[in-house]
Amino acid sequence: MRLLVAIRIELRKLAAQRATYVGFGALALLVGLFVWGTWRAGPPLKAWSVPEDFIVAGKLVTGVLIPYVLLEMRVALAVFIPLLIATTVGGSVAGERKSGTLRTLMTRPVSRGVVLSAKLVVAWAYAGALTVFMGVFALILGYAVFGGGDLLALELDAPGLNIIAEQQAWLRLALGYGLAAVAMMAVASLALFLSVLCDNPLTAAGLTVAVLLVCAVLKQIPYFEWLWPYLLTEHITVHTRAFASSVAWADIGRSGVYLAGYILIPAGLAAAIFQRRDILC
Amino acid sequence: MCPRTVVNTTQLSKRYGHVQALRGVSLAVQQGEIFGLLGPNGAGKSTLIRILVGLVRPTAGQAWVLGHRVGSSAARRNGVVGAIVEQPAFYRYLSGRRNLQLLADLSGGCNPHDIDRALEIVGLTERQHQRVAAYSAGMRQRLGLAQALLPAPELLILDEPASGLDPRGLVEVRTLLHQLTREEGVTVFLSSHLLHEVEQLCTHVGIIVAGRLVAQGSVAELLSVPQIHLELRTDDPARTAEILRDYDGVSDVEHINEVVRLTCAPGEVAEINVALIANNIAVSALMPHRETLEELYLRLTGESEDAGR
Structure with missing residues (x-):
């Protein structure tokens, strides 16, 4: 019961902050710019490394293509949304510690476990909401501008394109965005763990981004190939498996296990540290 | 009926790295008391309050609030404690x-x-x-x-509650705390630098210096000393001093300008007056001087600091 109240309070606080809406506004702007760019210049075939002599007939740009390409572009899921999560969730504990409100909060008769659990749930909800918002908004805008039609998706692990029927595309998009939301929840867990460790929200946000960057850099160095399957960034892109000619459930299951670890381990560590750490600010 | 112990600490210690903030503090506050914690900056007042409200874990010792060990889930569930720690943040x-x-x-x-x-x-x-x-x-x-x-607290823990308040606010807070204690049985545990305020407000006082509790008790107890200082003005101060130097129970007689100062037991004052009148000395002023809380505080903090050197 206390946990539900604490979650409601955390949600109220999140809803009362302008920064929350700035994040959603920035995502809406990104989607809007992408739709405008596609409307002006056509589908981003070059970015997909499709040869110039490749001939595609029919309606290429459809309402379902917009949310799909936004997922594929990586910039949204690897940079943009993690940055928004890092700044908001990174301040969730460190920001409250810095402003002194954590002290006020913890002088109330409520356990630290309840307060941190509420913050975790809201951090996960925020990460999921950002991802789902991007997908839903892209879908609405995509349909409004380009109308319905099949989805032209990249084939996995081999050059080529995969045409997915419109109804099937909706299911694939739901699965893809669901997986992306889970991946973003892992980023939120990491950000909250660092927020518990740091006294400054900017440091927590910066460290979250730094961890993701280090993972991305390690992925580029062959010496660390043995490490690649364990990197968070390796599994952030699990949504691509939803758009293969047949859904790659085995890959999704494997990444799901790693993502569960990335969600639960930082959360557990954050709880253990938060229980013991003195609140001095 | 015995009053219930609302705050109880036993051998409470706290170390931050190399700094020993609290050293074996044991204190008890009974229901309905207004307990004032006094001490210079860095003495450990805020650390003690932070431990009592569960913000900081003690390195050693235990703290009990409203019958529950601080930090236990029972304390969180059942403890009706209102608190301000340092500047309130919202x-x-x-x-x-x-x-x-x-x-x-x-x-x-x-x-x-x-x-x-x-x-x-x-x-x-x-x-x-x-x-x-x-x-x-x-x-x-x-x-x-x-x-x-x-909601209606049983215990109020207030760290420097007067900080930032204007004189009217101070009076209002003082009145409010008295009212809460008297009418609703609320116990108040507060820290303050304002000795005059504490003397007016608190029923009990603890003095903490360099992490050690050097005095604890009711204000009346702490200020009830066996000897008082007496200042006399008479028509013949030289003779007054001469008479009193031979008087039993009187010591440290000094004649400075027109004033005679001495130390005696509180019960001796009236007899001194009678003795002087019997010697045909007209007494124009007789001013017993008890140690104030401020003087007690300065003496204890000074002694403790000297002992620490």
Whole structure:
């Protein structure tokens, strides 16, 4: 019961902050710019490394293509949304510690476990909401501008394109965005763990981004190939498996296990540290 | 019926790295007391208060509040403790009332009338819907007091509650704390630098120096000393001094200008007066001087600091 109240309070606080809406506004702007760019210049075939002599007939740009390409572009899921999560969730504990409100909060008769659990749930909800918002908004805008039609998706692990029927595309998009939301929840867990460790929200946000960057850099160095399957960034892109000619459930299951670890381990560590750490600010 | 012990610490110690903030502090506060914790900056007052409200874990020793060990889940569930630790901090983007509502909800919720009452007590009814960002430091302090009063606490732990309040606010807070103690049986544990304020407000006092509790007891007990200082003005100070130097139970007789100073037992004052009149000395002023809390504090903190050197 206390946990539900604490979650409601955390949600109220999140809803009362302008920064929350700035994040959603920035995502809406990104989607809007992408739709405008596609409307002006056509589908981003070059970015997909499709040869110039490749001939595609029919309606290429459809309402379902917009949310799909936004997922594929990586910039949204690897940079943009993690940055928004890092700044908001990174301040969730460190920001409250810095402003002194954590002290006020913890002088109330409520356990630290309840307060941190509420913050975790809201951090996960925020990460999921950002991802789902991007997908839903892209879908609405995509349909409004380009109308319905099949989805032209990249084939996995081999050059080529995969045409997915419109109804099937909706299911694939739901699965893809669901997986992306889970991946973003892992980023939120990491950000909250660092927020518990740091006294400054900017440091927590910066460290979250730094961890993701280090993972991305390690992925580029062959010496660390043995490490690649364990990197968070390796599994952030699990949504691509939803758009293969047949859904790659085995890959999704494997990444799901790693993502569960990335969600639960930082959360557990954050709880253990938060229980013991003195609140001095 | 014996009063219930509301705050109890045994051999409480806290170390921050190389700094020993508290050294074996044992104290007890009974229900209905207004306990004032005095001490110079860095003496360990805030650390002790932080331990009592569960913000900081002691390195050694134990603390009990309202019968529950601090930090235990039972204390969190059942403890009705209102607290202000240092400068109260609130969500600046929410109104004063919304902050109170949110904090009260976290401790199990309260009636909207309770919030109205708390706001009225601290004089923030008019500004309750304004964002806290627009509040002055004094208003935030008042809001801090209001949140500590929600929901009806059995124990108030207040770290420097007078900080940021104007003289009228000070009087109001003093009256409020007296009223809460008298009418609702609330126990108050506060720290303060304002010795005069503590002397007027508190029934009991603890003095902490360099992490050690050097004195504890009721204000009356601490100030009841076996000897008092007496200042006399007579028509013949030289002869007065001469007579009193031979008087039993009188010591440290000094004749400075027109004044005679001496030390004696409190019960001797009237007899000294009679003795002087019997010797045909006209006494124009007889001023017994008891040690004030301020003097006691300065003496104890001075002694402790000297001992520490």
